[in-house]
Structures are given as structure tokens and as C-alpha cells.
Amino acid sequence: MRVTIKDVARKAGVSTATVSLVLHDNRRISVETRKRVLKAIHELEYQPSQLARGLVMKQTGNIGFILTEDHFLRTEPFYTRIFLGTEFEARESSHFVLLTTIPTQFTEENSLPRFVTQQSVDGIIVAGKVPQLLIEKLKHYNMPFIFIDYYPPKGDYSAVLIDNIHGGMVATEHLIKLGHKEIAFIGGDMEHPSINERYIGYKMALEKHGIRYRSELVITSEEATGKESGLHAVCSLLDRDIKFSALFACNDAMAIGAMECLRKRGLKIPDQVSVVGFDDIESDVFQDPPLTTIAVPKFDLGIEAMRLMREVLANKVRKNKKVLVPVELVLRKSTSPLKK
């Protein structure tokens, strides 16, 4: 049988209320009594029942974490790292994180995760781009939710986001400082806020340094944001004989595809074209040359989301807060000063 608060109370010769008060650091209990209780707790290896506690406190102690199947199963451990950050930070407040996936194509037929309908969580964290329908359905439940790395096009929410604009600026400025003026940008799925923001950063950097924005240097027509799109985008640039000495890809996958194309066409990286990516995925280091990129601190994103969740849970009146997690330029070998 499990050790309960009653056993502790009996052993320490006090009431269960006293034990509970000790557990909650209530100063109404004298130092000696406190010690006695603590001793009993320790000797019996007492662990409060989360169930009983939750029942009276009206909270489950659980946080739901929702990902689309695609995102969870991605080869690149992006969202898994974010989850890990959340799970890690959850330990600080004794929360548990219930991870579940939803179909990438979430339709009317699909039901919400069980932890939502059963109200088995105190709050929900949604990571990555999810269908609008999911969000609409979630709203019906009186539970706070927080987005990570995605901000729905309409509505006002709490969210933990990558500082994409700044990242886009830093990436572009890095190239500018190396002397580049003809800097191409390749992106895809421009509806995605993150991608779009990186693009904005690119434009802002150009403006700041007095470099004219040239639309022929920009590819935003790709559907996807994978390696193939990157390859395709750069090839189309090359096919049209457009000259550029540097290239900023909206993410590393596209950057890697881009490099593949450049290599195929016999262009030397970084001597003839410098390349900067965004994300800092694992395979960057194994590229030839290793890819210079903007590092996104995945773990931190998860941590920040959990912290924000705690704030929201503690004080419901708070307005929707956004946290921008800073990014960092990681210098590797795919960029170099402009050669004449």
C-alpha cells in the first residue's frame, strides 16, 4: 500500500493538516514540529499523490503538447528538441507533458487529442504550423494555449517565436559585411509567417545598408521549403543568367539544395557564391563546405514555452504575450569575402 499523508501524520504525531502545511512551507508551523514532520516524510519516503492533490486543487499538473505527425517524424530533430526543452523545464514545476500528434491534414472527422476533450491538462502547447481548424476547435475549451514557432494568421495568442526578422537581418548583414551586394534570396511557402519574416529581415538589411532591392534576385515562388525546392530555385536563377555573389536561403534544407545545384553547375562555394542558411540543422556540418547559418535554439524554444505557460496558468488576466527567442549567426565555411 502506498504511504499517505496519514501515515506521516501518525508517525510524526500530528494531524494531516499539519503535514500538508509543512509541505507547503506554511509558517504557522513551529520549527520543531516542522523538523519532526520532515523527518517522518523522509523516513517513510512519502510522496504526495498527484491525483488527490489535483482533485482538490482543481488542476491536473499536466500540459498537453501537440504536433502534427509530419513534424514529429521529421528526420531533422527540430520539434523533438523543442519538446525536450519543454519536458525539461516542466520538471521545475512538477508538470508532466503529454505529447500527442494530430494528422497533418486535420479535418472535421478528426477529433481533438483526448487530453483536451477529457480536460486532463491545464494548458496546451502547440508546436509548428497546424491547421486553422485545430485552433478553432481548441478555442471551445477553456484552456490556455501557447504556440511555438508558429503564429496563426488571425487572432491574438500567446506564442514563443523565433526572432526571424532579426535572424534574416543578421544573415544578410553578414553577407553585406563581406562585401557582397548581389545577394539572392530563396524561399518557399511564403504564407508561413516564419519564412516571410526572414524575407522581411533580408529586405530590411539591404535597405539599412543602402543596397537596392532587386526582385530578380528573389525567388519566393517555391511551394515547399525542402532540398529540392532549393535546388530548383537556384537553378532557375542560373538558367536566367542572373548574377549573384551571395545567397541567403530561408532555411538550411533549401540552402543545401541550393549548394547542390551550385556544385553541379561548377560554381565554387564560397569562392564564387557565398551561402547562408537558417535553422542550424544537424547535417550542416557534413556539407561540403559546412554551411554557415543562423542557429535556432530549439531547446530554448521549448523551455520558454513552458515558462510562459506557467505565467499564464498563474495569472489568467495577463494579456497574450509573445516571446521572441534570439538567434545567432554560426560561421562555417560556406561564406567568404567577395572576390573581385
Next chain:
Amino acid sequence: MRVTIKDVARKAGVSTATVSLVLHDNRRISVETRKRVLKAIHELEYQPSQLARGLVMKQTGNIGFILTEDHFLRTEPFYTRIFLGTEFEARESSHFVLLTTIPTQFTEENSLPRFVTQQSVDGIIVAGKVPQLLIEKLKHYNMPFIFIDYYPPKGDYSAVLIDNIHGGMVATEHLIKLGHKEIAFIGGDMEHPSINERYIGYKMALEKHGIRYRSELVITSEEATGKESGLHAVCSLLDRDIKFSALFACNDAMAIGAMECLRKRGLKIPDQVSVVGFDDIESDVFQDPPLTTIAVPKFDLGIEAMRLMREVLANKVRKNKKVLVPVELVLRKSTSPLKK
């Protein structure tokens, strides 16, 4: 305020006990009353509190899922797929799965996952190879645990395992049927039960078909089981001028490394050397040529573990049961009939 069983009882004009009995399909309740109660439940959208339920039933409804950090963050979504299977199957019995990671080097300083010490789970699933120390610590708690894809060297446990021996046989027999007689085996980390079993399967297949086992065709000295090890193993074979027309690698990573070496040395795959791997990882398809392999159903492993957990939970007296999940040969382009 949350809708409780009391609200339902009031609305249906019965006692809370009746509602509870209806919820549990007790036949003591007449059809009409039952209908009335069900109607009330539906109209109020009543959802029983898992907390209250768990408190009286003395079960949490949670299952803990433990992975080492390395395994969770692996680029190849192997363990994540297993987890997904467990999470999926958990829905059947309204369980929640609490996923957590432990340091890959789990030492005395590291504490067990909180859900263990706090007894917030009814059972524990451990996936992949974990330090023996973890297992020893886990034993102190009166909780059933089940291993997936790993069986500790000592002790007797419930486990869901890949049918490695059979897989090893199938892979080898496939090569034999193609006419190959000089079949090399490359493996690493031979202490790992899975690897060792695949090796056993290899030997059994040879014996079954009357092919003499030749130790010079076998490399078991590699420390790791990655791409580099595969490359190194095959190179060392080639360096010693050992002839073989086919190769069975203990996993796909090593197989891919092996192919890299073969390609470097100018050997054609599959014309000069046929290669079979094991695991069926995502990148197999992108190899040149695509890798023939033994497919491991990751999702199923997770499902089986959850099912087994339910059995264990329902009937504690049951002896430790092992489930062997069948594997399947996946024909791609890296094997072909022996050419004279």
C-alpha cells in the same frame, strides 16, 4: 465550473451512483433509466474526471515511456516511431503516455524520472538499450516495466523484441537463394543482443543451406554500428583481399557505409557485390542503389508494448512474456543474382 457526475445525476433525476453504474455498463440499471442518464451525459457533455476516478481506483491512467537522450534525438525516427505506436495504442484504453528522456550516461547522480519517484504512472516502458543502473533503480519501485527493442543481459523481463534471428536468417537466405555462397557479415557492438541475434540468424541460414561458415568473412570487431564502422569494416575486408559476392550488414547505417566503401573501390552494387541491411531507415530509398533490407515495423513495436502493458496491468500474476515482432524482407536494388 466543470460538469460533474452530480450535475448529470440531477438532470437525469437519479443518484450519482446510478450515473456511475451506467458509465460502467452495469446491468443493474434498467434500459429506460440508462437512456435518460446517457441523454443527460450527452447534453451536458459530461466527461468524468480522471483525477477522481484514479484516486478511488488507485491507478493513474498514465504509462511512463523512457528513452535515452541519444535515442530520442537520433536523426533517424526510429524510437519516435515506436513512441508514436505506443501513444496511438494507448488511446484504446484511455491511457496517457508520459515521455521522458534520461542521460545516455545514466549514473548514480542521476535520479529516476519524476513519474517513477512520484508514482504517477501505472507502468513503465523502456525503449532501446539503457544502462543497467537504470534498471536496478527501477526495480525498487513496485511497477511493472516492459522493454522494447532491448533485453537486459541478466534477469527476466517482459519485452517486445524484434525477431532478429529470423530477420538475420531471411536476409542471408535471400542472398543464398540468389546463388551467393561467399557472404560476408559485418557487425559492431556485438554485446548488443539485437546485433548478436542477427549474427546468429546469419550463421543459422548458412548452416541450413550447407554453406560452410568462414570466420574471415565476418567482421565483429567494430565498436560502433554507424556508417563509419560499416565503411571501415568492408575496407578492412577488401584490404585483406578477401573475396565475397554478397554482404549482410547488421543494420542499414553500416550497410550504407559499406556501400560507400565498395563504391570508392570501384565495385559495382549489386553486380559485383550484393548488399542487404537491416532496419529499413528512411534514407535507404535515397541510396544508390536503393538498399534491400529487413524492415522493422517500428510502429508495431510500440503498439505491442502498450498491449502487453495492458495485459500485465490487468493480471499481475502473469509470468514475464516476450513478444517477437516479425520482420520483412524489402527488395530494392542492392541485391541481384550471383554473376559468374
Next chain:
DNA sequence: TATTTTTAGTTAAACGATTAACGAAATGAA
């Protein structure tokens, strides 16, 4: 008809915590 059995439901205790309200003893103020 009287008695037993079955049916259909209720009552109330229990699960293991938290906490408002209360109270006895010690301390302080008048």
C-alpha cells in the same frame, strides 16, 4: 395469500490530499 427471490435503484464510506474556520495556550498590553 404469505413468503422468498429478483430487480432496480440509493446511501454512504472511501480514495488522499487542501484549507477555511476554529480553538487552546502563550504572550503582551492596560
Next chain:
DNA sequence: TTCATTTCGTTAATCGTTTAACTAAAAATA
């Protein structure tokens, strides 16, 4: 000395379920 405060704990209600034990009415049996 008397009354008010403070200190240190306790009592008891509560959270939302489940279920053993009970009961009243109906049905079956004698």
C-alpha cells in the same frame, strides 16, 4: 489581574468518483 493578540495546531468540509451494503417494490414460488 483582565482582556486582546499572537502562535501553533486541529477539526472538518471538500474535490469527483466508485462500489459494498442496503432497501423498496415487483415478480416468482409455495
